Amino acid sequence: MTVSTYPRINADRLMRKIMDLASIGAIEGGGCARLALTDDDAAGRDLVVAWMNELGLTVTTDVIGNVIGTWHIGTGASVMTGSHIDTVRTGGKYDGNLGVLAGLEVIQTLQENGIEPERPISVGFFTNEEGSRFAPDMLGSLVYVGGLPVEEALDIVGIDGARVGDELERIGYNGATPCPGFAPHSFVELHIEQGPVLEQTNMIIGAVTGVQGISWQEVTVLGQSNHAGTTPMNMRKDPGYVAAAIAVFLRGLATRYGGHQVCTVGKIDLFPNLINVIPAKAVLTVDIRNTDEQILRQAEKEFAEYLIEISHSEDVVVSTRYLARFEPVEFNADVVDLISSVAKTHTQSVVHMPSGAGHDAQMFARVCPSAMIFVPSVEGVSHNPSEFTSAEDIALGTNILLQVLCELAATKEFSQ
Amino acid sequence: MTVSTYPRINADRLMRKIMDLASIGAIEGGGCARLALTDDDAAGRDLVVAWMNELGLTVTTDVIGNVIGTWHIGTGASVMTGSHIDTVRTGGKYDGNLGVLAGLEVIQTLQENGIEPERPISVGFFTNEEGSRFAPDMLGSLVYVGGLPVEEALDIVGIDGARVGDELERIGYNGATPCPGFAPHSFVELHIEQGPVLEQTNMIIGAVTGVQGISWQEVTVLGQSNHAGTTPMNMRKDPGYVAAAIAVFLRGLATRYGGHQVCTVGKIDLFPNLINVIPAKAVLTVDIRNTDEQILRQAEKEFAEYLIEISHSEDVVVSTRYLARFEPVEFNADVVDLISSVAKTHTQSVVHMPSGAGHDAQMFARVCPSAMIFVPSVEGVSHNPSEFTSAEDIALGTNILLQVLCELAATKEFSQ
Numbered sequence: 001m002t003v004s005t006y007p008r009i010n011a012d013r014l015m016r017k018i019m020d021l022a023s024i025g026a027i028e029g030g031g032c033a034r035l036a037l038t039d040d041d042a043a044g045r046d047l048v049v050a051w052m053n054e055l056g057l058t059v060t061t062d063v064i065g066n067v068i069g070t071w072h073i074g075t076g077a078s079v080m081t082g083s084h085i086d087t088v089r090t091g092g093k094y095d096g097n098l099g100v101l102a103g104l105e106v107i108q109t110l111q112e113n114g115i116e117p118e119r120p121i122s123v124g125f126f127t128n129e130e131g132s133r134f135a136p137d138m139l140g141s142l143v144y145v146g147g148l149p150v151e152e153a154l155d156i157v158g159i160d161g162a163r164v165g166d167e168l169e170r171i172g173y174n175g176a177t178p179c180p181g182f183a184p185h186s187f188v189e190l191h192i193e194q195g196p197v198l199e200q201t202n203m204i205i206g207a208v209t210g211v212q213g214i215s216w217q218e219v220t221v222l223g224q225s226n227h228a229g230t231t232p233m234n235m236r237k238d239p240g241y242v243a244a245a246i247a248v249f250l251r252g253l254a255t256r257y258g259g260h261q262v263c264t265v266g267k268i269d270l271f272p273n274l275i276n277v278i279p280a281k282a283v284l285t286v287d288i289r290n291t292d293e294q295i296l297r298q299a300e301k302e303f304a305e306y307l308i309e310i311s312h313s314e315d316v317v318v319s320t321r322y323l324a325r326f327e328p329v330e331f332n333a334d335v336v337d338l339i340s341s342v343a344k345t346h347t348q349s350v351v352h353m354p355s356g357a358g359h360d361a362q363m364f365a366r367v368c369p370s371a372m373i374f375v376p377s378v379e380g381v382s383h384n385p386s387e388f389t390s391a392e393d394i395a396l397g398t399n400i401l402l403q404v405l406c407e408l409a410a411t412k413e414f415s416q
Numbered sequence: 417m418t419v420s421t422y423p424r425i426n427a428d429r430l431m432r433k434i435m436d437l438a439s440i441g442a443i444e445g446g447g448c449a450r451l452a453l454t455d456d457d458a459a460g461r462d463l464v465v466a467w468m469n470e471l472g473l474t475v476t477t478d479v480i481g482n483v484i485g486t487w488h489i490g491t492g493a494s495v496m497t498g499s500h501i502d503t504v505r506t507g508g509k510y511d512g513n514l515g516v517l518a519g520l521e522v523i524q525t526l527q528e529n530g531i532e533p534e535r536p537i538s539v540g541f542f543t544n545e546e547g548s549r550f551a552p553d554m555l556g557s558l559v560y561v562g563g564l565p566v567e568e569a570l571d572i573v574g575i576d577g578a579r580v581g582d583e584l585e586r587i588g589y590n591g592a593t594p595c596p597g598f599a600p601h602s603f604v605e606l607h608i609e610q611g612p613v614l615e616q617t618n619m620i621i622g623a624v625t626g627v628q629g630i631s632w633q634e635v636t637v638l639g640q641s642n643h644a645g646t647t648p649m650n651m652r653k654d655p656g657y658v659a660a661a662i663a664v665f666l667r668g669l670a671t672r673y674g675g676h677q678v679c680t681v682g683k684i685d686l687f688p689n690l691i692n693v694i695p696a697k698a699v700l701t702v703d704i705r706n707t708d709e710q711i712l713r714q715a716e717k718e719f720a721e722y723l724i725e726i727s728h729s730e731d732v733v734v735s736t737r738y739l740a741r742f743e744p745v746e747f748n749a750d751v752v753d754l755i756s757s758v759a760k761t762h763t764q765s766v767v768h769m770p771s772g773a774g775h776d777a778q779m780f781a782r783v784c785p786s787a788m789i790f791v792p793s794v795e796g797v798s799h800n801p802s803e804f805t806s807a808e809d810i811a812l813g814t815n816i817l818l819q820v821l822c823e824l825a826a827t828k829e830f831s832q
Contacts, residue, residue, distance in 0.1 A: 195646025
């Protein structure tokens with residue numbers, strides 16, 4: 001098939017669904033707060049399940065609350081798409097929701113146009129992707145692919161003291177379908193970029209090559225609290241200065257490494273945090289990411305060496321603990337190339353790019369050929385009520401998703 | 417009179433009072449947290465006022481909550497001593513408290529021994545010397561000497577949103593005595609050094625010649641909150657990095673200047689302060705001190721230039737406001753010499769030195785001949801629960817204070 005043979009999705013209908021879902025848990029500024037497994041999340045789930053039923057999909061809910069709607073057509077394993085509908089506390093309308101509703105729109109468009117893909121098409125939404133209520137994030141897709149035993153997942157207690165298993169039961173999404181779930185033929189997720197790269201480079205479609213590896217550490221610096229006026233500079237053991245020096249070192253490291261290296265110190269707490277007291281203690285977080293595991297390890301090694309060096313030169317005690325560590329994920333090159341070539345039949349503004357954020361697709365990459373399609377986030381803003389992607393870009397991304405899903409359904413084998 | 421004619425203070429009684437006061441707002445490690453005008457500060461005030469009453473002093477509370485206990489004896493203006501009893505959040509037992517309780521011990525010793533100074537002796541404690549809850553520090557003594565209108569002082573809002581005037585009323589220390597207060601004949605404050613100089617030079621008594629100039633600024637950095645994973649380094653407007661770079665710049669400045677130059681960033685607050693979010697805003701405090709006003713001004717100028725430079729290079733908006741600015745203070749040479757010569761009748765370990773910290777005495781230096789007596793701080797530690805000065809050094813300092821106050825009471829005129 002060529003591009004001309006694929007029908008176009010109904011952009012107005014898709015946008016209406018996005019807005020209808022966004023009206024559940026709506027917050028000031030146009031955003032959403034549907035933390036995982038809350039009443040608002042349940043209401044959102046009910047709405048999406050109703051839409052799945054309207055399309056005649058077979059809807060299953062598994063033991064961790066992932067919901068999969070499958071259009072049983074063609075033969076063999078499903079081509080799957082989807083994302084999540086939980087949000088952060090100050091979430092926008094598009095993050096996650098787009099990928100789920102675009103999947104439904106693709107199926108509705110294909111059905112209306114009498115197009116029958118060669119494999120079943122499944123659309124899923126996965127529990128607690130954001131991790132804002134329960135840690136870790138991407139919990140549902142992690143359990144789906146067998147990355148965490150169900151029993152452990154159900155026992156996770158959230159920031160409000162609630163247990164995953166109890167909350168699933170309470171909202172009626174403690175399904176019977178077992179995990180790990182079936183391995184799809186392939187998985188493609190449409191998502192907003194949540195970063196500024198597409199917009200800043202005048203690109204519209206990102207063919208996502210993988211997800212950056214993430215190294216999260218908490219660093220605690222113990223020094224000597226003392227009077228800011230009477231303690232000569234050369235007699236100080238100042239954790240506040242050391243915290244600052246660490247942040248400056250990491251900026252320098254990221255600049256030296258270049259490429260996809262990013263380093264962020266987003267959280268610094270000084271104790272006692274007073275204008276005229278050299279702090280006794282500093283606790284800061286360090287977020288180091290790279291698409292290349294070897295470079296990420298090198299960055300961690302350099303950082304560890306720097307901490308030893310500064311602990312000696314400033315006479316402070318430095319300790320670290322890992323809060324999270326994920327290796328980079330590489331998506332299937334065939335699927336990435338398919339996305340890229342399909343996108344180029346629609347627009348020249350296509351770029352291969354990594355994802356800086358984690359997504360459900362990275363979990364599916366463990367069990368089947370997977371990749372993602374990015375559409376632009378205006379000003380790179382996400383996790384914020386003002387998160388915005390134009391209806392035009394959403395339509396373009398969904399039309400590309402439609403074609404990619406159909407072509408995957410026609411694919412027998414992948415080279416890797 | 418010669419030294420042999422002065423009675424010795426009761427060191428055990430003084431130490432008991434210090435420990436009794438320290439039991440109010442006691443914190444782990446042997447320290448105190450009695451932030452100005454809190455319930456614990458009120459309880460401390462009540463205890464000291466009760467001790468003043470036991471000595472038969474006339475106790476007045478002024479409109480900014482300064483409490484003065486006067487032993488009406490002799491004629492003319494009071495010779496005043498005193499300090500403060502508020503502490504930082506992680507304060508010790510001696511900072512401030514020593515100067516107040518030593519003053520009471522001096523009066524009690526003189527009374528017991530039937531010695532009548534030629535002038536009234538006043539002992540004061542002054543509101544919010546530390547500045548840990550309300551800026552500026554030394555607020556009470558500043559208002560006492562007419563350095564800040566009472567109405568402005570009452571309207572100051574603290575770090576917890578509380579207003580000075582409301583808190584004074586709440587704890588019942590909104591007195592009727594007007595400010596500015598009466599000008600004492602002279603003022604001498606006994607205080608722990610809060611620095612390492614006496615101990616490191618094997619000295620016991622410091623005759624304090626003046627106080628370092630202090631420049632306190634609050635710096636606010638506004639940038640762009642964004643996702644730590646998806647925002648390339650060169651697209652960031654990161655207030656967290658800028659806050660860190662400022663702290664590192666100030667360390668470098670202090671090292672370059674040498675001498676009595678000190679710079680401290682003791683407080684950093686990032687917003688939203690999350691591991692995976694580039695902050696939208698940073699608010700930090702900057703404490704710059706020098707004994708030389710010209711050098712202090714040069715440091716402020718260089719710092720201001722640096723802020724302009726980094727606001728351009730990092731594409732952030734930087735604003736500053738002064739929280740306090742005091743020029744270096746020179747104490748009265750006659751009073752300093754009197755302290756020094758009295759001290760030398762007790763010990764050879766006497767040194768002239770500047771104070772690195774601000775003290776109420778520097779406010780009184782505006783209205784009467786003033787100076788201070790320092791006793792050693794073990795390891796230079798202060799603003800810390802482990803702050804310590806030996807009972808022996810405290811007794812020596814208080815005996816010197818007794819003699820100095822009596823000799824000042826016998827003094828008609830000063831040369832400057």
